[in-house]
Structures are given as structure tokens and as C-alpha cells.
Amino acid sequence: MTEVCFFSMPSAEAEAYWAGGPDANGQKPEVHISQGGSVPCRHCQQDVAEGEPYLILAYRPFPEAQPYAETGPIFLHAEPCARYPESGRTPRMFLKRESYLLKGYGADDRIVYGTGQIVPSQNMAGVAAKIFERDDVRYVHVRSSLNNCFSCRIDRA
Ligand SMILES: [Zn+2]
Incomplete structure (x- = not known):
């Protein structure tokens, strides 16, 4: 079975946001205070x-x-x-949630149709490995199954 690797936001990108850099919409990230729960x-x-501050950004x-x-x-x-x-x-945090949307993308950074599926969190790595059996998939996105927010990328290890 294909070995997979969870790939979070690169630190260089996070550091740019921490320094007040613009988001994908060219806007300054918003600063909020966590009320606890899912952030x-x-x-x-x-x-x-x-009680901790966090950024919301595009x-x-x-x-x-x-x-x-x-x-x-x-x-x-x-x-x-x-x-x-x-x-x-x-990531342990993912296992606290019921499910995620997994979706494969090609070398052209476009959706590989037929790969998208809602997956129980504990099965994510195995399902990603299965998606990687397709040669046309370069990487997989993990996204919120309810809100489609990007969570992380999965690559072949
Ligand atoms: Zn953090």
C-alpha cells in the first residue's frame, strides 16, 4: 500500500501571515479571540x-x-x-472530528474527478493511499466535510 504523508501549511506561509502579510484576497488577516470549541x-x-488569539484569512x-x-x-x-x-x-485533532472530505488533484492542480469522498477520520490515511493508486493523482486535500475549509494536504511519502 502507498505510504502517505500529512503536509500542513508551510511555516514560511504562516510566518508571512504572522508578520501581517496579506491573504489570498489581498486583505490583512482578521484577528479574533477563540471562544473554545472547533478552531x-x-x-x-x-x-x-x-482565550487565545487567532487569525481568519482567505x-x-x-x-x-x-x-x-x-x-x-x-x-x-x-x-x-x-x-x-x-x-x-x-493528526490527533482530526480524530476528534467524525469525518473529512478527501479529494485528489492532478499535476495540473485540478480536481481528479471520481476521487472526492467523505471519509471517517480514522480511515483517512488508508483512503488516501487508495486514491494514490491512481497515477493521475499528485496529491490529496483534506477538507472539512461540513464547510469545505482546507485542512491539510496528503502526499505520497
Ligand atoms: Zn497553530
């Missing part, structure tokens, strides 16, 4: 704790704008945090 940070893959996890380059809201700790290590281990 997943895309860099460390942990929920922002109640994120485009693709190299360039094109029709398939979905841009949407994500959360990020407002203070620097440690990036979730690149590994085949499903």
Missing part, C-alpha cells in the same frame, strides 16, 4: 484554546489562480506555533 489551526493542527493552497484553485477561510494561531511534523500519522 483548527492549519499550521500546528491543534485547536486554538479558549487561503489558496495552490501555486496559482485558476478555475480549480479553491480559495476559502482558514484559522491560524495568531502567535507562532510549531508546525505539525510531516508524517504518516493522522
